[in-house]
Amino acid sequence: MERRVRPGLMVAVLCFAGAVSSYSQSVILLPIVGRLDEYLDTSADNAAWVITATLLVAAVALPTGGRLADLFGKRRVILVALGSLLLGSVIAALSDSLAPLIVGRALQGATLVVIPVGVSLLRDLLPPERVPGAIATMGAALGLGGAVGLPPAAWIPQQFDWHMLFWVSSVLAALALLAVHTQIPESARRSPGTVDVVGIIGLTIGLVCLLLVISKGRVWGWGDPETIVTGVVGAVTLIAWAAYELRRASPLVNLRLAARPTVLVTNLVSVLIGFTLLGMLLVSPWLMQVEMDQTVLSAGLWVAPAGFAMLVMSPVSARLVTAFGARSTLRGGTAVMGLGYLFVIVWMDSPWQVMVGVTITFAGLGVAYAAMVGLIMASVPLGETAAANGLNSLMRSIGTSTASAVIIAVLAASTVTLTTDGGMRTVPSRSAFELVYVIGAIAAVVGVALITAIPRVSSASADPSEESSPTPTSGSRR
Known part of the structure; x- marks a missing residue:
């Protein structure tokens, strides 16, 4: 059945699906992560597998889902990913012990493929002049799901049982699944090959x-x-x-394509951008709780404007890419992310100052994201965009995973003991927080330096016939 393409509605639906994916991945457990061992009657080390399971599944789903999307259809893969999110959310909502919660969170991990595959689907279906703006808006879904999702994720367990977090995620996943199923057509573009x-x-x-x-x-x-x-x-x-x-004639990941200078360096920069993104999102609410007596909810509210800043900067990013090119825009956006860290290093005495620093960083991400994805898609054949975007997202995920490990190690290495109404409490020292921000700023500086090694991309680089010609299928189907 043919489906009429409505660009504005398509972008809105896929952005909503991306925001739901980002929320379920990045912030849904942040407010209760320190109490999972108590809720599940297990050790803290065992409870950490709830987080690790999502990370591991997401890492495998990104390149695999991207390749499957190129082979069998991008809309189809998005629907499967959202279905996995819905099933995982329901299992987690019904769980009262460790094992089923790990299973539920593992199923939720597959949904991270929604944003990179959604970007590739938009490239296939939209008029060329609308693609840069659509990519930038899809990038804003990361901020909306992360920063904007934190306050409700903090408020829900204060008012209801913690299982309500996953019931809300179930409803959001069902809405996203329904919207994609009814409003998004399938791309007719296919890449030749078989499942590796x-x-x-x-x-x-x-x-x-x-x-x-x-x-x-x-x-x-x-x-x-x-x-x-x-x-x-x-x-x-x-x-x-x-x-x-x-x-392999039909590899899971085209390593020769990934070794192209533009793709290789952009993916390395993606690792550093993932590092700076999670570093700011994870440590800033923590700093406000420890140093400024903010609750989890109030700290989340201070961070929330950053998500809207990313949304506002999305159309700006598209114009910058058109005016100055993706390479220069990526360099400028990454530099702005570093400025956000520098701001907090100098001014970190009140919540509004931290909010400004986080907002600057997310605004820089809003500029950088569209440029980063644009560089990747301009450097690969049209039949391999989903796989290439999936690999780029995997590199960013490795950056966020590394940031989490580094931040926890740094904050655990320098602590102070405070006396509170509930007794003695050990928390990270101010100098530990400062060191985390310094590391984040250094990561951004290294990213800016790496970007200078990206060759300028010519229009010929985007020739869809190069190396891999897509195999059209029959018309768009439900």
Whole structure:
């Protein structure tokens, strides 16, 4: 059945789906993460698997879902991802013990593929002149789901049982699923090839081992045999996987394409952008609670304007890309993210000052995101945009995972003991928070330096016939 393309509605629906995905991934558990062991009657180390499970599934889903979207249809993959989010949310909402909650959160992890595949779907369906603005708006979904989602995520467990967080996520997932199913057409563009099952298995083993080392190394001990063996297994598996992929006619990840200078450097910059994004989002509410006596809810409200700043900067980003090019826009946006960190380093004595710093950082992200995705999509064949965007999102996810591990290690290394009405409490010191902001600023500076190595992209780079010609299918179907 043919479906009429309505650009504005399509962008709105996919942005909503992306925001729901971002909310479910990044902030839904932040307000209660410190009490999961109490809620689930387990140890803190065991409760941490609720977070780790989502991270591991998301890491595998990003490149795999991107490739499947190129092969079988982008709308179809988005629907499957939202269905996984809905099922996972319901399982989590019904759980009262560790195992089912881990299963629910693992299923939720697959939904991270919605934004990169959604961007690729918009490129297929929209008129070329509307693509930059649509990509920028999709990028704003990251901020809306993260920063704007934090206050309600903090308020819900104060007023209701913690399970209500997941019931709300279930409703949002159902609405997003219905909206995509009824309002978004399928792209007729397909990439030739087959499913690389061995590649999926190899990448899964390698990424899981790598991310386990990043997320669990501090708990296990960096020199512990368990950490070392896991890291070695991950490294060896990824090397063998890369050798296998290079011999495949239809690989899961086109490594030759990923090695192109523009794609390679942009993906490295994506790691640093992911690091700076999560660093600011994770540590700033924590700082306000420790240093400024803010509740989880009030700290979330102070952070919320950052999400709207990212939304406001989205159309600006599209105009900057048109006027100055994606490379210069990415460099400017990344520099602005660093300025947000510098602002908080100098002024971090009151919540409004932290809010300004967070807002500057998210405004910079709003500018950088569209440019970053634009560089990737201008450098790969049209039939491989979803896979390329999935890989770029994976690199950003590795950056956020690394940021989480670094931040926790830094804050745990320098603490002070406070006397409160509830007794003695150990919290990170002010100098520890300052060091985290310094590290974030350095990451942004390194990102700006790397961007200078990105070659200027010509229009020829985006030739859809290059290396991989898409295989059209029959008309758009429901």
